[in-house]
Amino acid sequence: MASTVTSIASLPVKTLAEELITFINRAPSPFHVVDETRKRLLDAGFSELKEKEPWNVKPLQKCFVTRNQSTIIAFAVGGKFKPGNGFSMIGAHTDSPCLRVKPSSKKGKCGYLNVGVECYGGGLWNTWFDRDLTVAGRIVVQDESSVNHRLVFIRRPILRVPNLCIHLNRSANESFGPNKETEIVPVLATSIQQQIEAPITEEGDCEATAKHHPILINLLCQELDIQPAQILDFELCLADTQPATIGGALNEFIFAPRLDNQLNCFTSLKGLIGSCESEEGLENDPNIRMMLLYDHEEVGSSSAHGANSSLTEWIMRRLSAGGSQTAFEESIPKSFMISADQAHAVHPNYSEKHEENHKVALHKGPVIKYNSNQRYATNSITASIVKLIAKEVSVNLQDVVVRNDSACGSTIGPMLSAKLGLRTLDIGSPQLSMHSIREMSCTSGVKQSCLLYQGFYENFPAVDAIVTVD
Ligand SMILES: [Zn+2]
Structure with a gap:
């Protein structure tokens, strides 16, 4: 499992942060998020499929499909993929309050x-x-x-x-x-x-x-x-109308609207595209690499194009077609979903609101979210797999759990995990002011998430091969 993260790794932190800022400034609505993502996928050689038409997707093809122009699912088929093989999935959401x-x-x-x-x-x-x-x-x-x-x-x-x-x-x-x-x-x-x-x-x-x-x-x-x-x-x-910008005396912050969750739309997209361009590319991958950006997370995901719809299953079934009758069912235990959504960094003026041992810091890496009451889908298996991948690509991780006397947010992770029986991990980049009209995160968080997500697409099948849990 040699690391092949080269292109993103060689980019300065500031370059990726500025690219995220451009993305956010072009995306004032979920429809614009999908439009900007679609353009970037076309530029990277992905082709557009229509749900209402038959598909005949083959290994090494890179495609995407939109629904309602507010949800977009892109996938790159590994050169060694055959029906019944797994899906390496990263999901995020296109909407913001x-x-x-x-x-x-x-x-x-x-x-x-x-x-x-x-x-x-x-x-x-x-x-x-x-x-x-x-x-x-x-x-x-x-x-x-x-x-x-x-x-x-x-x-x-x-x-x-x-x-x-x-x-x-x-x-x-x-x-x-x-x-x-x-x-x-x-x-x-x-x-x-x-x-x-x-x-x-x-x-x-x-x-x-x-x-x-x-x-x-x-x-x-x-x-x-x-x-x-x-x-x-x-x-x-x-x-x-105030554009997103880099700020702070040391230019280490991002001041922007909609970081939740455009940061993860952008970084999962960079990860997917980067993983198809790197040296080893797709050729040896037995899996389908999939990026899923859903609308309506902020209002519970129950819509025709939300994470709680049948869309994900139908797309996975279409891509599993052509094998045995149980190819789709066989693919599920070989698959893995990273549910990527922003996390709360510790607030210096309200540090007592955060759990004593889980005060998440800016710059210190993506945050694995745990909640034994299943508001987050992470468990020790899914966390271990992502820790191994993060080590492979030299990305530091943090973990978080809320105080028992505090309400816990949730996201698309538990829902997709329950609907599909899918191994899932909830993770996000640390930020402040979540759901404000102008949020705040750190520049290094963009690069860390890009590296981790590209590393996941490239390394998940090999890491999963050494994990035995039935
Ligand atoms: Zn969110």
Whole structure:
């Protein structure tokens, strides 16, 4: 099991961190995450398959498939793969907590034009106040003969949720939890300015302008060069316009939105692509290397394209076809899933919130997450396998468990593990401010995760061959 991690290993920490920042800045919604991932896979020689068409995937082929344009699954078939062999899998999620435009968003009060928004996922909503916001997502557009969805991203601040001044909210510094229906309603414009610049009839002349402020609809239409009447529907996320950046006096931090979980989307993608380009490449691999980026993790994963859907099983069955009748069932005990999602680093101002022996540090490596109550799927076997791989590629690991008097998060790991009977490990890179509109992690974490994930794709079959547990 010689280490073949060369390309990522030779890159400076800063280069990979900057590449993640570019990825995040291009991906303000799950649809954009999938689009950016798709482009990078095409550039790396992967070809696109469609779920509705028959496949005939052969060893050494590299392909991907999307569902709903918000979930993407990519795979590279090992040169020695035959049906019944295992899958080396890394899963992450494309969605992040955010505000989303309501189906009828037109609101107004006291001369302001406001936009009604829904809270998606468990955000730290007070961080969305006083940020320079925009919208991004997808619009379903009707042309003369077809209906398709188009991505949209308005690249300037058009919305804001203003704080109430301290003079009228004296207790704001003691506690501030906004009412999610009445107090998180972004301002789009004033009616005075609208009358001066864009005198538009109040009712609007189509469904879109009747339900949403025509100013907003016109901005979207300009962006896509379409007419308001062509808009059938849309899914729009609000996003901060401040770009992600490297920061700290020693340039060791990443200040960015959506690190949970775009850091793992990006690093698993780098790991998969890197593993196909390195010296030994795919030729000797008996497994299929698979990257699975799912939508809807932040809201429980139960959707047609979430981790709790049948999608993963169906894709694995299609790739196991052509062998014996039980090829898929045989493949499961040979397979392994790394469930990659961000982890909490110890917070210097709240260190008592973290378990005494498990205070995770920035820079010190990916964090294996344990929870004997199965909020995480890691066990001693799956941890041992990943520890052996990490040693092989010289990546330091940390471990974490929550305090008994603290609630524990969860992720896609336990769900996929239970549905498929799959050996699974939960792991993530350490960060602070999880679910804030602007999170914080360390630059070295990006490289460490890239190295570990590439190392997993390259070394899992050989490491697994020496582990005997039935
Ligand atoms: Zn997450």
